Amino acid sequence: MPVTITAVLFTLIGIALAAGGAQLLMLGGSxxxxxxxxxxxxxxxxxxxxRAEALWLYALIILGSLGWAILEVGLDWWQLGPRGGVIIVAGMWLLTPWIRRPLGFVSPNTGHRYSAGAAPxxxxxxxxxxxxxxSMFVNSNDLSGNLPTDKIAAAPALGxxxxxxxxxxxxxxxxGQRYSPLDQINVQNVSDLQEVWRYQTGDVKLPEDVGETTYQVTPLKIGNSLYLCTPHNWAIALDATTGKQKWKYDPNVxxxxxxxxxxxxxxxxxxxxxxAAGQPCAERVYLPTSDARLIxxxxxxxxxxxxxxxxxxxxxxQKMPHNPAGYYYSTSPPVIAAGKIIIGGAVNDNYSTQEQSGVIRAFDVNSGALVWNWDSGNPTQTQPLPEGQKYTTNSPNSWSVFSVDEELGLVYIPLGNQVPDQLGMNRSENVEKYSAGIVALDINTGADRWMRQFVHHDLWDMDVPAQPVLMNLSxxxxxxxxxxxxxxxxxxxxVLDRRNGEPILPVTEQPAPGGAIPEDRTAPTQPISALNFRPPTLQGKDMWGVTMFDQMVCRIRLKQLKxxxxxxxxxxxxTLVxxxxxxxxxxxxxxxxxxxxVMFGMPTYLAFTSQLVPRSEVPPKGQDEKGSEQGLNRNDGAPYAVRMGPFLGPLGIPCQAPPWGYVAGADLRTGKTAYKHKNGTVYDMTPLPLPFKVGVPGIGGPMITKGGIAFLGAAVDNYLRAYxxxxxEQLWEARLPAGGQATPMTYSVDDGRQFVVMVAGGHGSIGTKPGDYVIAYSLPRR
Known part of the structure; x- marks a missing residue:
């Protein structure tokens, strides 16, 4: 009976592999x-x-599979496992007496049944x-090395x-360096860090909240107060030493x-x-809200x-071309320079072609009067618009954080793309120029001083998401x-000269794929920096799964995509993006x-797919729609909607093999990457709390101290780590009660202790555990 059941099972496995394999081969795959x-x-x-020959044939299947797998991926355990798991387990089963004995022979002399030989x-x-x-002991994906330790700048410009x-x-x-000159916490003692206080804001994710409810705040520390905001835009002040609440303001968004x-x-x-100090509002906190207010x-x-x-x-x-309720707001803190508060705003991606303007505005920091406006759709008219005139509909926006150099008189703006992100037809000359790059604006007038574009004719949602970092470079x-x-x-x-946007490290143009839809076009070349963490082009061998079956399905899907x-x-x-x-x-x-x-960062690698949907095939409103990174993006007013999301296999895990996330260090003077190590575990990604360090995705940012430590949460397992x-090398970690998708910060208190503070509240897009925690760590008192 076990042999018959095994034969049936092998038949089903064979049919599945042969059917999928034939489809894959016809698509040009393995x-x-x-x-x-x-x-x-x-x-x-x-x-x-x-027949005992079954065991001999299966030995050849194992050897052939092993040779094929090693030729494809070398000694990478996380790649070998899915390829060989089912095959090795089946081979072990065939070695059992229940299978070998029925395949053996009966001695004509003694009548005794002998098991089939199974040495091969x-x-x-x-x-x-x-x-x-x-392979478990081979770290095939890491790059090891050391960053230079020389102090090149004796008195560095911190801004x-x-x-x-x-x-x-x-x-x-x-x-925006995310660098602290504090060094009490250092390489020798960081492993001794302990939690010293924990505060809960009370702002928790509600069942009726939008999916993209996330806690991304980095607190500020001034005097002995911490200032922060929450996902629903409460502003809170805490005692920096004890974590006790001083005040809370709810704008009722x-x-x-x-x-x-x-x-x-x-x-x-x-x-x-x-x-005068002590007078009302001598010191202020400006709070941006999700209902488009600045308070x-x-x-x-x-x-x-x-x-x-x-x-x-x-x-x-004010002066927005459409009713912005719910479609326009500022998610990032504005910057203040030369008596002006300068702010951009986020627009809802891919909801409609009638989006709000991406205008950047400077207001008098005391009165709130508009000083200038810079609209990427109308970039030369920086004087406040006259009565009755509106900002440009759907011009590229800036939703991230700005940086400022007051000595040069410039504010640096990371620019997004025009909605719809995946459709480039009918973009104006200004939109083609002022998108997917960084523009430097005159602080006093709003005039464009230089522009450097990082993606030409962006069709992939490659808006510049990160605050530009300013420093003096030797x-x-x-x-x-x-x-x-x-x-x-x-x-x-x-790495650019921030006076004029010219490259310090070389930037070259490389040929880019064509083949856009007939109504659109592609740029023939795209820029690439000498310092980059771009991944290699995905191939069939890079596809992954828990088993060989879902891995095969991912290979088929890869071949089916453009x-x-x-x-x-x-x-x-x-299309695979x-x-x-x-x-x-x-x-x-x-x-x-x-x-x-030098720099420290967290490169993440997660492929997405996007598929254009003709307007005639878009379902009625309310069905299968989102304006985000997952689901159907309607693009009302455009000839196509787009269906997009992560490139996942049948079991809901990434089709591409891990690692999906690293920590990396690079020398900014030479442009050389010194190391790149897998970051994070699957502890919070699987039903069982498995501590496997595969290198997981993340979203958030790092912080560096003069003590030679980089602190980072961000990964989809709930930890704050020190490197x-x-x-x-990882030196310390602390388990967080919720997702740590924020950027840590550090400060000192009156008794001389250095604190590290991390917000843990989760992230809607990547599904980490929500929460409302602010946690401080310090070394034990001596």
Whole structure:
């Protein structure tokens, strides 16, 4: 009976592999699955006939599969496992007495039944197991090396006038370096970090909230106060030493299902030099909200400052071309420079061609009066618009964080794309120029001083998501150059002269795939930076699964998609987009050490798919629709909607093989990557809490200290980790009560202790556990 059942099972396996393998072969893929499927069927027939040759044939299946797998992926355990798991388990089953005895023979002399000989099968199974064990100790995906430790800049430019123990802006200073000059916590003692306090905001994700309700805030530290916001835009002040709440302000933004995002990345602090200390609103916190308001609060008590705008509230829907309720808001904190508060805004991706303007506006920081406006659809008219005139409909926007160099008089704006992201027809000359790049605007007038584009004719949602990082960089001849470091979704790190946007590290143009739909076009070339973390083009051997079956399905799906490498244009059949919409880097940006002139980042690799849907085939509103990275994006008013999402296999896991996430360090003077290590485990990705370090996706950002430590949460397992900046080695980790998709920060308190603070609240898009936690860590008291 066991032999018959096994034969039936082998038949089913063989039919599945042969059918899928034949389809894959016709699509131009590997012949392995078809050959192996046929071999399984022949093995099944031999089992039905009780022939011992079944064991010999199966030994050949194991050896052939092992050789094929090693030729494809080498000794990569996470790639070998799915290829060999089913085959090795089946081989072990064939070695049992219940199978071998019926396949044996009866002695004519004694009448005793002997089991079939299985030495070749046992040897092949043993060899496969040995190879599997060896592969567990081979780290085939890592790049090991050291960043330089020399202090190149004795007195590095950090930007602004921020005391060492404070954190005044989203990236600590106007330069956005995410670097602290504190060094009490260092490589030698970081493993001793302990939690010192924990605060819960009370702002939790509700069942009726939009899916993209996320907690991405980086708190500010001024004096002995922390200032932060929550997903529903509460502003909160905490005692920096104890974590006790000082005040809380709720702007009552309500719930709006039209909002694509419900989040707040931070607030903006300002000290008015014209108002005496201790007077009302001498120090302020500006709060952006998801109902398109900017509210000025007294930093001392959280009360609204009535002298700003209309009783303390600036309404950002002014002069917008359409009703912006739910479709326009600012998710990132504005910047303040030269007496102006400068703010952009997020528009809902791919809802409609009648989106709000992506205008950047500068308001008087005290009165709220409009000083200038820069609209990428109408870039030369920077004076406030006259009565009756509106901003340009659907011009490229900037939803991320700006950086400022007040000495140069420039604010640096990361630009997005015009909606719909995947359709480029009918874009104006201005839109083609001012999108998917960084523009430098004059702080006082809003005039465009330079523009550097990172994607031409963007059809892939490759908006620039990260705050540009400013630093002074030493060139080989010793000259110090004011530099800008610009991380991108496509994996490039652009290092530019921030005075004029010219490359410091080389930027070249490379040929890009064609084949757009008839109504559209593609750019013949796309830029690439000498410093980049772009992944290689995906191939069939890169497909993955829990078993050989879902891996085979992923290979078939890869062949069915239009894919000629990075920048393959959107299509009706479906296109593979890699890097995907989450990007290699996102709003978490990178952190730089301006003394050592090195950077630390978290490159992530997750392929997406996009398929254009003709308007006539788009279902009625309310059915299968989203305006986000997953599902049907309607693009009302355009000839096509787009259906998009991660490239997943039948079991809902990525079709591409891990690692999906790394930590990496690079020398910004040479453009060389020193190390790239797998980051994060599947602990919170699977039903069982497995600690396997495969390198998982993440979204969030790092922070560096002078103590030689890089801190990072972000990964989809719920941990805050500390790394040796020089080597990338993990030195410490703390379990978080929710997803840590935010950027940590650090500061010191009056008794001299250095604290590290992390917000843990989860992220809607990647499905990490929601929460409302603010947690501080420090070394034990001595």
């Amino acid at each position: 012949a392995y699955y078809l050959i192996t499927g046929i071999a399984f069927i022949v093995t099944a027939i031999l089992l039905f006939l009780r 099968l046992a040897a092949s199974v043993g060899l496969a197991v040995l190879i599997a064990v060896i 602004g006038n921020v005391p060492p123990g404070e954190w005044h802006q989203y990236g600590r200073t106007p330069y 309500g719930l709006n299902p039209d909002r694509q995002h419900q989040t707040c990345r931070g607030v903006t602090y300002y000290k008015d030099p014209q108002t 000025a609060l007294d930093a001392a008590n959280g009360q609204v400052c009535p002298s700003f705008a209309e009783n303390g509230v600036l309404h950002l829907e 060139k080989p001849d010793g000259a110090m150059v004011p530099a800008l470091v610009g991380p991108t979704k496509q994996g490039d790190i652009y 894919y000629d490498g990075q920048y393959t244009p959107p299509s009706l059949q479906g 890699y890097p995907g919409n989450f990007g290699t880097f996102n709003w978490g940006s990178v952190a730089v050490d301006p003394e050592r002139m 040796n900046l020089t080597t990338g």
